[in-house]
Amino acid sequence: MAAYALRLLGLREDAEECVNDTWYAVWNKIPPDRPASLGAFLGRITRNLSISRWRRNHAQKRYDGIEILLSELEDCVPSPSTVEASVERQVLAAAISDWLDTLEDTDRWLFIRRYWYADPVKELAAELKEQPNNCSQRLLRSAKGCAFFWNRKEWNYEREGYV
């Protein structure tokens, strides 16, 4: 978890505080039943705390990891005219999950490792035995595909009552 927080925030001191906050949050949040996936449960808390920290402090501090991720994730965003600006978070998550289901194994793995696990592109390229530049291009193509996915007519969220 410490390594994960460090990848997201890039500052050791903040990452350590984030981990402490995660444990505190776990203490308060953990449901009576065991989470279906402990890794996903803990990771989500760390991600949420990291983005909160970024929102709070980014004017003063530079969190390299998360800022690069946010910049890259802008490529997944459809043009404002096609999708409501205020899609609910859970609706968005469900849609992204559905879209991920449509990807080929490697593209899906790459997207999740990069944008959920925050793995560096260089490491992902090494795992896939590809050049980093090509991995970045593959990610960019996926991101554009994600944005395109929102534009498809069948994803009419208003009609579906999502927004």
Next chain:
Amino acid sequence: MNGKDMYDGVTDIRDDLIDGAKSSPKRQKRHIKARWFGAVAAVLVLAILGGIFLRPDGGLTVRPDGGLTAYALAEAQYPQMAPYPGEPHTEKEFEDWWESVKAQRRDLGDISSLQAFFRNSSGVFLADTGGQNRVYSPLNVYMALSMLAQLTDGESRGQILTLLGSDSLDTLRRQASDVWNANYRDDGALTSILASSLWLNKGISFNQETLDTLARDFYASSYQGEMGTDAYDKALQEWLNQQTGGLLADQAGNVTMDPETVLALATTVYYQAKWGHEFSEDSTGPRTFHSPTGDIETDFMHQREDQTYYWGEHFAAISQGFEEGGEMWFILPDEGITPEKLLADEEAMEFLFYRKEWENSKFLFVNKSIPKFDVSSQFDLGDGLRKLGVTDVFDPSRADFTPMTTDADVPIAVSGANHAVRVVIDEEGCTAAAFTVMLAAGAAMPPDEEVDFVLDRPFLFCITGDSGLPLFVGIVNIPAGD
């Protein structure tokens, strides 16, 4: 909506997607794919045999005193791999298999000397094809020479070490052992074995310690028998056939040892793998291949895939991955440039043997047209090795084989070094598919989104194993065979 919203959305994707990405795509694939071996013919089957024969320069009396056909003096013990887990399988079966795969991995460290040998030797052994096909296995010859270094001393050994870029016998032994292990896979799903054996004349006294070293570090078994007998020849031929899946039965049938042979050193590579992304049977169809001897009609496989496309000043290239690791590289020279000429091109050789980061590459859709081929070649390595500086082992007056035999007064030299290789790539079905032929110009950037890659004239290929080292390099001038 903005990047931060997307971040939140990604945060809350389904748990199974998050957990599913814990292991790499290769491991995921193994979880869901049924075991294929034994079901259909392999898409790619390769084999090679190489033999080095040592003979005395005369004066040796061989004692033909009968006895066993061949008996083992030292036997190599191959690593035992857990079988590839079929479906369904338990987590333990999967973990056992995965651990045995990981156990074979080796950090090869600095491989620049290996790369230099692969490059220099390929340039020599693939030159002057005379318009025929030529295939060479750099790793096979590397293993054979490494073993020869163990059997020699003095300048004979020094020349081999220089060619292989090794500063000492110990360094070479460690490296060869690591190379062997890094390329070994025999789990039922992928077969990649560098096999070696020594066939000794029973009239000669051999140094057991040397044979034990070869068995331990080079996984080479040693046999002894009566040279010049049909039974001993048959034993060697059977060993070769067994190691190469019978693919080189014709060539193996020609391998015989006459009574003067002191030792035959046989090395083989057997590699059998399936494409990671199979070619559709429905897309295969006839097309013209412009061979040096004239146009021929042959079956081409077609596939469209988003992948990395590479280019240099005089070539274009792509790779086709195998399901269980390793890949096959196809290098198409520009029009007017032969594969042999490309072997003298600095940039092309850099790409073939040193490629790590390649600036001239682009990820896009590639429309591939690749001829099915079955190519083989057989040639003697002697002249090439002499050109590469290994001369003394061929000269009875200079060769020093003292680590091999205690019969110090016997002048021994290498009398022959045969190298036979066959490469087959295949798939099922045949229906034509039309593609626009756009010959990729070497120096030009490909179009933005899509490129055609048509291997309809002589080309180079290179097959790398999971270790990334070149198992085979070849020139295809006539896809349908010689």
